[in-house]
Amino acid sequence: xxxxxxxxxxTKQNLNQAFWELYCMKRIDKITIKEITMRAGYNRSTFYxxxxxxxxxxxxxxxxxxxxxxxxxxxxxxxxxxxxxxxALVSMFSHHSKYLVVLLxxxxxxxxxxxxxxxxxxxxxxxxIAQGARDDFELEYTLEYALSAMIxxxxxxxxxxEPPSIEKLVELLTELSDExxxxxxxxx
Amino acid sequence: xxxxxxxxxxTKQNLNQAFWELYCMKRIDKITIKEITMRAGYNRSTFYxxxxxxxxxxxxxxxxxxxxxxxxxxxxxxxxxxxxxxxALVSMFSHHSKYLVVLLxxxxxxxxxxxxxxxxxxxxxxxxIAQGARDDFELEYTLEYALSAMIxxxxxxxxxxEPPSIEKLVELLTELSDExxxxxxxxx
DNA sequence: TTATATCATACGACACGTTGTCGGATATTA
DNA sequence: TAATATCCGACAACGTGTCGTATGATATAA
Numbered sequence: 560x561x562x563x564x565x566x567x568x569x570t571k572q573n574l575n576q577a578f579w580e581l582y583c584m585k586r587i588d589k590i591t592i593k594e595i596t597m598r599a600g601y602n603r604s605t606f607y608x609x610x611x612x613x614x615x616x617x618x619x620x621x622x623x624x625x626x627x628x629x630x631x632x633x634x635x636x637x638x639x640x641x642x643x644x645x646x647a648l649v650s651m652f653s654h655h656s657k658y659l660v661v662l663l664x665x666x667x668x669x670x671x672x673x674x675x676x677x678x679x680x681x682x683x684x685x686x687x688i689a690q691g692a693r694d695d696f697e698l699e700y701t702l703e704y705a706l707s708a709m710i711x712x713x714x715x716x717x718x719x720x721e722p723p724s725i726e727k728l729v730e731l732l733t734e735l736s737d738e739x740x741x742x743x744x745x746x747x
Numbered sequence: 748x749x750x751x752x753x754x755x756x757x758t759k760q761n762l763n764q765a766f767w768e769l770y771c772m773k774r775i776d777k778i779t780i781k782e783i784t785m786r787a788g789y790n791r792s793t794f795y796x797x798x799x800x801x802x803x804x805x806x807x808x809x810x811x812x813x814x815x816x817x818x819x820x821x822x823x824x825x826x827x828x829x830x831x832x833x834x835a836l837v838s839m840f841s842h843h844s845k846y847l848v849v850l851l852x853x854x855x856x857x858x859x860x861x862x863x864x865x866x867x868x869x870x871x872x873x874x875x876i877a878q879g880a881r882d883d884f885e886l887e888y889t890l891e892y893a894l895s896a897m898i899x900x901x902x903x904x905x906x907x908x909e910p911p912s913i914e915k916l917v918e919l920l921t922e923l924s925d926e927x928x929x930x931x932x933x934x935x
Numbered sequence: 936t937t938a939t940a941t942c943a944t945a946c947g948a949c950a951c952g953t954t955g956t957c958g959g960a961t962a963t964t965a
Numbered sequence: 966t967a968a969t970a971t972c973c974g975a976c977a978a979c980g981t982g983t984c985g986t987a988t989g990a991t992a993t994a995a
Binding site: 587588663664667669692696698701702705706707708711731735736739743 | 920
Binding site for chain 1: 970971972973974
């Protein structure tokens with residue numbers, strides 16, 4: 560007898576959704592398996608048929624998300640004139656903001672930002688080196704600088720009550736990339 | 748009868764140290780009060796005389812650290828020619844790297860980076876506005892950009908096995924601040 | 936100086952909730 | 966009908982937070 564994907568997939572999705580609803584409200588270590596299964600309508604033991612513990616749910620979710628993140632930019636990157644894929648990054652974040660805001664937030668996963676960077680660095684590096692950049696410590700640190708700044712700003716942008724338009728944001732980020740922060744800070 | 752600070756302060760410090768040793772090794776929600784008190788040499792109940800729960804230990808520690816962080820730059824900022832206190836930031840991080848590396852790390856506190864930013868933004872903003880900057884959305888976002896980038900790079904720097912010298916780092920950060928990331932990424 | 940009352944500090948024990956793992960009940964498919 | 970997938974109830978072990986209590990130090994009075 561083979562497994563019935565129609566049933567198990569639905570059950571797993573129900574558990575995933577119940578977990579995410581709770582994860583949006585409180586930190587992961589305050590989430591009990593009992594809460595998840597009650598919300599999803601299952602016995603607590605059923606949880607263990609699909610996940611090893613509460614962290615396992617989050618890890619699997621992060622894996623799927625990282626995989627999704629890597630699909631989008633690849634297309635846009637090739638037909639990109641900018642060396643640093645700024646627009647691709649912004650549109651990627653917008654597309655998955657529902658999850659990113661929480662995972663990068665104050666009650667999120669402190670390791671997740673590192674996972675994003677690790678998954679994007681090789682792609683961006685490849686493009687940059689193909690365009691003539693040297694693969695040295697300066698490239699490494701500049702990439703870390705740029706990704707940290709972008710993620711920080713985008714996270715800030717998504718958490719704002721009345722955020723500026725996406726066009727204004729991209730315009731500002733482009734200026735900062737091209738001219739640095741000092742010109743803006745000194746007062747132009 | 749008054750409290751005996753000599754005794755309680757020592758006990759509290761012992762508990763704090765035991766907690767930190769454990770926090771360096773594993774995520775906070777895997778740390779039990781029993782572990783902390785056993786390591787410090789007390790009964791589990793004694794813990795509750797000083798802290799409400801495990802998170803309370805971390806919160807108090809973060810408060811002390813934030814307070815310390817705010818002392819250092821204030822002196823250096825006044826005698827600073829740069830509008831953005833880059834050197835002050837770097838020296839501040841170096842001075843407290845023991846704690847910052849962990850708190851900003853993969854098993855750290857996802858809210859701590861926000862706490863640092865929140866505590867530094869008013870100081871830096873004050874200086875910048877006094878130097879003629881306009882207090883608008885561009886300043887806000889540029890500050891978020893700069894702080895995210897600096898914290899990201901410094902965290903990366905401290906976690907490296909063979910990091911470049913502090914002089915090289917400051918030189919690179921200065922260039923990135925003055926000229927932006929593009930010049931570096933394109934390949935100069 | 937000595938005896939005693941008082942309080943700070945640390946401890947042991949209790950009830951409760953969560954965890955992970957059994958074996959078993961029910962339903963579905965061959 | 967037989968076999969297996971899916972889900973469930975029960976159990977032991979562990980961590981949590983809160984009692985009441987023992988011990989030792991300090992202040993006050995005799």
